[in-house]
Amino acid sequence: MLYNESHKLPLSTAGKVTVLTTLMGVLVFAFIFLLNLGSKEFKTVEAQSTATTSVTVLNTPPQWTELAYEQTESSTSTPTNSGDTVTWVGTATDSNSENYQLLICSTNATPTPGTSVVDPQCGAGATLWAVSASTASGVQASAATTTTEAFVEENDWVAWICDAIDTNARCNSTYSTGLNATNSSPFYVNHRPTFTLFYDDSPAGPGSVVNFYASSSDADVIDTADTLQLVVCNDPDYNTSTNQCGAGGTLATSTLSTGDQTASYTIVIPTQDQDYTAYGYIVDEHGHEATGATQGSDSTLSVSNVAPSVSPAAITLNGGSDITLTQEAGETTGFTLQFTATDNNSCENASAGDEITGYILSVFRSGVGSSTCDGTSGSYNANNCYPSGVSSAIWNLSCTASSTSCTGPSDTTQIYDCTFPLWYIADSTDGTSTVSYYNTENWVAAVSPIDDDFATGTYSVGSTGQELNSLLAMALNTATIPYGELEPGTDTGTLSATTTVAATGNVGLDQELSGASMCPTYSGVTPCTSSATSTIPDFSQEFGTSALSYGSGTDLSSTTPQELELNVLKSQATSTQATGITYWGIAVPGTITLAGLYTGENTFTAVASEPAEWGL
Numbered sequence: 001m002l003y004n005e006s007h008k009l010p011l012s013t014a015g016k017v018t019v020l021t022t023l024m025g026v027l028v029f030a031f032i033f034l035l036n037l038g039s040k041e042f043k044t045v046e047a048q049s050t051a052t053t054s055v056t057v058l059n060t061p062p063q064w065t066e067l068a069y070e071q072t073e074s075s076t077s078t079p080t081n082s083g084d085t086v087t088w089v090g091t092a093t094d095s096n097s098e099n100y101q102l103l104i105c106s107t108n109a110t111p112t113p114g115t116s117v118v119d120p121q122c123g124a125g126a127t128l129w130a131v132s133a134s135t136a137s138g139v140q141a142s143a144a145t146t147t148t149e150a151f152v153e154e155n156d157w158v159a160w161i162c163d164a165i166d167t168n169a170r171c172n173s174t175y176s177t178g179l180n181a182t183n184s185s186p187f188y189v190n191h192r193p194t195f196t197l198f199y200d201d202s203p204a205g206p207g208s209v210v211n212f213y214a215s216s217s218d219a220d221v222i223d224t225a226d227t228l229q230l231v232v233c234n235d236p237d238y239n240t241s242t243n244q245c246g247a248g249g250t251l252a253t254s255t256l257s258t259g260d261q262t263a264s265y266t267i268v269i270p271t272q273d274q275d276y277t278a279y280g281y282i283v284d285e286h287g288h289e290a291t292g293a294t295q296g297s298d299s300t301l302s303v304s305n306v307a308p309s310v311s312p313a314a315i316t317l318n319g320g321s322d323i324t325l326t327q328e329a330g331e332t333t334g335f336t337l338q339f340t341a342t343d344n345n346s347c348e349n350a351s352a353g354d355e356i357t358g359y360i361l362s363v364f365r366s367g368v369g370s371s372t373c374d375g376t377s378g379s380y381n382a383n384n385c386y387p388s389g390v391s392s393a394i395w396n397l398s399c400t401a402s403s404t405s406c407t408g409p410s411d412t413t414q415i416y417d418c419t420f421p422l423w424y425i426a427d428s429t430d431g432t433s434t435v436s437y438y439n440t441e442n443w444v445a446a447v448s449p450i451d452d453d454f455a456t457g458t459y460s461v462g463s464t465g466q467e468l469n470s471l472l473a474m475a476l477n478t479a480t481i482p483y484g485e486l487e488p489g490t491d492t493g494t495l496s497a498t499t500t501v502a503a504t505g506n507v508g509l510d511q512e513l514s515g516a517s518m519c520p521t522y523s524g525v526t527p528c529t530s531s532a533t534s535t536i537p538d539f540s541q542e543f544g545t546s547a548l549s550y551g552s553g554t555d556l557s558s559t560t561p562q563e564l565e566l567n568v569l570k571s572q573a574t575s576t577q578a579t580g581i582t583y584w585g586i587a588v589p590g591t592i593t594l595a596g597l598y599t600g601e602n603t604f605t606a607v608a609s610e611p612a613e614w615g616l
Helices: 019-042
Strands: 063-070 085-093 100-105 128-131 140-146 158-163 187-190 194-200 209-217 228-233 250-253 261-266 275-284 298-302 309-317 331-342 356-365 385-387 398-401 413-423 443-451 474-476 497-503 509-515 541-544 562-568 579-586 602-608
Touching: 063 158, 085 100, 085 128, 085 158, 100 140, 194 275, 194 298, 209 228, 209 250, 209 275, 228 261, 309 443, 331 356, 331 443, 356 398, 356 413, 474 602, 497 509, 497 562, 497 602, 509 579, 541 562, 562 579
Parallel strands: none
Antiparallel strands: 063 085, 085 140, 100 128, 100 158, 128 140, 194 209, 209 261, 228 250, 228 275, 250 261, 275 298, 309 331, 331 413, 356 385, 356 443, 398 413, 474 497, 497 579, 509 562, 509 602, 541 579
């Protein structure tokens, strides 16, 4: 049997073919083939004709496999700062494995598809937020936009997927507005605050509080109004990545609040008195910094000068030891005073010089008081008050700042070491009421330091005083007692010869008297022998406090000193001393037969009188 078959090539078609379409085509082809075969087998004589078929299968759009969403949440609680990027991601597949694009628009107006080289466009009236690059089927697409200050605070978005092909491109009619509540439309833009004024309320001294003030505002009000914070830096080094001051450090930070901000700073001790820079920055609760000339501007922090001070416990008089005078009728030198001055501006000034440059001080008997012995020259009294205000010719005070005490700007203290003399009349305070008139008092020092701006600190009295010991000293101003010429068996009639003693210490005086017999051969190493004819016995001399009749005085003794209540006052002046006069008389025994000059030696011993008799 002969078969007459014709072989036909399939027609080339364009467009997308679905699985169902392909299957139906195969079945139709098989049916016709069998029909033709049977016809040829059983109807070999029948006449035959053919008809050509054609169909255009349309392209289908890409399909969502993962709806689009914000890659990083942009919401009222976590808005996107202006200048930062909002990114959307989503995934689609294409039945022909063709590329697609992710399109982000402001509304759901139907978009217009693009081509392989032209991006799809948002529908009428919609704003194009972002469009992805051409993305392979099944691969996640990403589209992003960088926000600006021109963006409104709340922005709706709708995501589409569209073919990225040149022929019959289509967009899927199903759009996405996000996957969940946090990464869905709308996205929010956080705008920069407005910063208009920055200043502080200095000057203020170390240890004081300085307030920094900022006038600022924020236009964002959705949900709640944004709160703002003022950050004050030492240097213009605010780091926008960390929202912190840089290496220069932070001076002050306000709390987050709406409206104007206040940040407080306590000036550290020590801080040198000069002007310092302070740079202000405003940042909102989302870490977004203000713009404009005020952001990072300088407010001059002026640290004022404060007066130095001396603590009472920082004053040490005479090394903590009693004060002992040693020079009769003169000045005893070498007494010491040490004090530590403190300045909250530092002991070193801004020019690397001394901040503490001087002092007012006094050394005085405590009962005088610092209001009387106030350091001025007019308060000087050699008995009880030695002020620094007098010249060195009057009181030779010498104070030197320690070269190793002040270690630099971070140190507040400067030690001074002083030496000074005291006159012999400086009031004693030792012992009890039977020893010193001022026994309930002591000697103290008071100091008021002065800084390089002539600020003078409080006049501070040392907390620990020292006793000033009694100096019992006497000078005999009369070297001889001339009784004149007497015959044996006669006396002077009255106590008419005199001797004068002076108080050359700081106590009132009585005296003890003793004396040797008189003879023509007396010397200090060769006393008189006991001779009725050539020796005038010691007891032939009498003494008293006035010109008594001979016989009314006190007999002199060579063995037992006799006290005379002379009651010499305590000396009150450095140039003249208080004095006392002793009156003397003598009788020449009638047994004396040897005529000539008789000599002897009387001894005067100082005795402190009762303090009540010092004339104070």
